[in-house]
Amino acid sequence: xxxxxxxxxxxxxxGQSITVSCTGSRSDVGAYNxxxxxxxHPGKAPKLMIYDVNTRPSxxxxxxxxxxxxxxxxxxxxxxxAEDEANYYCxxxxxxxxxxxxxxxxxxxxx
Amino acid sequence: xVQLVQSGAEVKKPGESLKISCKGSGYTFTxxxxxxxxxxxxxxxxxxxxxxxxxxxxxxSPSFQGQVTISADKSITTAYLQWSSLKASDTAMYYCARRGxxxxxxxxxxxxxxxxxxx
Numbered sequence: 001x002x003x004x005x006x007x008x009x010x011x012x013x014x015g016q017s018i019t020v021s022c023t024g025s026r027s028d029v030g031a032y033n034x035x036x037x038x039x040x041h042p043g044k045a046p047k048l049m050i051y052d053v054n055t056r057p058s059x060x061x062x063x064x065x066x067x068x069x070x071x072x073x074x075x076x077x078x079x080x081x082a083e084d085e086a087n088y089y090c091x092x093x094x095x096x097x098x099x100x101x102x103x104x105x106x107x108x109x110x111x
Numbered sequence: 112x113v114q115l116v117q118s119g120a121e122v123k124k125p126g127e128s129l130k131i132s133c134k135g136s137g138y139t140f141t142x143x144x145x146x147x148x149x150x151x152x153x154x155x156x157x158x159x160x161x162x163x164x165x166x167x168x169x170x171x172s173p174s175f176q177g178q179v180t181i182s183a184d185k186s187i188t189t190a191y192l193q194w195s196s197l198k199a200s201d202t203a204m205y206y207c208a209r210r211g212x213x214x215x216x217x218x219x220x221x222x223x224x225x226x227x228x229x230x
Contacts, residue, residue: 033214051214055212104155
């Protein structure tokens with residue numbers, strides 16, 4: 001199955017807010033409220049930041065939030081901090097199999 | 112504390128076989144799907160496949176069907192990813208991951224196993 005579509009890069013200054021989009025189809029993002037977001041710093045394993053479109057796991061800052069409209073999910077990070085600079089990946093359940101699909105990833109640069 | 116501990120880095124030659132492992136602890140190993148995720152150098156994450164250790168129900172992503180074998184030994188709470196004949200293009204970091212939240216989301220990741228295939 002095709003990967004979900006994310007912008008290659010986004011950037012923002014400390015204190016600002018940014019949004020990362022994740023566009024899929026009626027077979028994945030649009031079909032279920034099962035979108036997850038992961039943060040990956042260089043050389044590290046990914047970390048779950050959001051699941052079920054907008055649920056934060058325990059320990060994740062409330063500066064991170066998720067939403068969905070139609071076939072597009074979004075991750076918003078408010079009050080940007082230097083430590084937020086990382087790659088972000090979305091993932092969704094799909095109708096075609098129970099494995100799921102990832103987005104191509106977005107590199108966030110904090111200016 | 113939930114932990115997924117993977118086996119160490121491997122350097123192999125094309126055509127060789129390989130089996131890497133992922134040992135789960137701190138939770139009931141048989142009741143969560145475990146998956147393998149590939150990350151090629153400088154690239155994104157790709158699902159390879161998943162296994163349910165209780166009954167070894169295994170599903171593969173189309174791109175990896177027939178290319179790798181995923182298995183699990185619930186008696187030692189360990190999942191495996193194996194290749195029968197490695198290619199240079201298999202050079203990547205491989206993560207095991209526990210699908211512990213609804214919709215197949217991954218709540219815990221292994222530390223990764225770097226596989227390098229070079230002649």
